[in-house]
Amino acid sequence: MLVLNLACETGHSFEGWFASANDFESQQQRGLLSCPLCNSAKVRKMPSAPRLNLSAAEPAPARRRAPAAPSPEPTAPVLPPGAPVIAAELQKQVIQAVRTLMANTEDVGDRFATEARRIHYGEAQERGIRGRATPDEARELADEGIDIVALPVPDALKDPLQ
Ligand SMILES: [Zn+2]
Numbered sequence: 428m429l430v431l432n433l434a435c436e437t438g439h440s441f442e443g444w445f446a447s448a449n450d451f452e453s454q455q456q457r458g459l460l461s462c463p464l465c466n467s468a469k470v471r472k473m474p475s476a477p478r479l480n481l482s483a484a485e486p487a488p489a490r491r492r493a494p495a496a497p498s499p500e501p502t503a504p505v506l507p508p509g510a511p512v513i514a515a516e517l518q519k520q521v522i523q524a525v526r527t528l529m530a531n532t533e534d535v536g537d538r539f540a541t542e543a544r545r546i547h548y549g550e551a552q553e554r555g556i557r558g559r560a561t562p563d564e565a566r567e568l569a570d571e572g573i574d575i576v577a578l579p580v581p582d583a584l585k586d587p588l589q
Pocket residue numbers: 435436437438439462463464465466467
């Protein structure tokens with residue numbers, strides 16, 4: 428299993444679990460990755476950060492856009508001393524939430540958009556489902572008023588539950 432540090436275009440950093448580097452590339456190319464905090468699909472791989480080194484005095488450096496104060500150099504955000512720990516805690520909660528979600532939903536795989544639509548229109552039994560949708564499919568569902576939540580569910584979490 429490969430744990431990668433990822434970040435979205437607005438600078439949220441989070442962790443992604445993948446079977447391999449190819450798995451990451453493939454999910455990224457198919458637009459399956461999105462930020463758990465803002466849903467942005469513009470996710471990129473960050474250099475390995477000292478994420479596990481939480482006892483270190485210095486918070487992990489992170490870039491953040493500062494549109495109000497343009498400057499030639501990227502400004503380093505000022506983080507409260509507890510920030511890295513909070514981020515780790517949040518990440519843990521996200522992973523736990525994903526686990527709970529996966530234990531309570533039916534995996535419909537690539538048929539996600541079809542199933543979500545059938546449930547919405549009363550053609551299939553009302554239930555929690557999870558699966559994969561392309562960005563286009565997700566947009567179409569949203570247009571039809573069908574609520575879906577995009578989560579970067581790591582492949583590593585999927586297998587043991589099946
Ligand atoms: Zn984000």
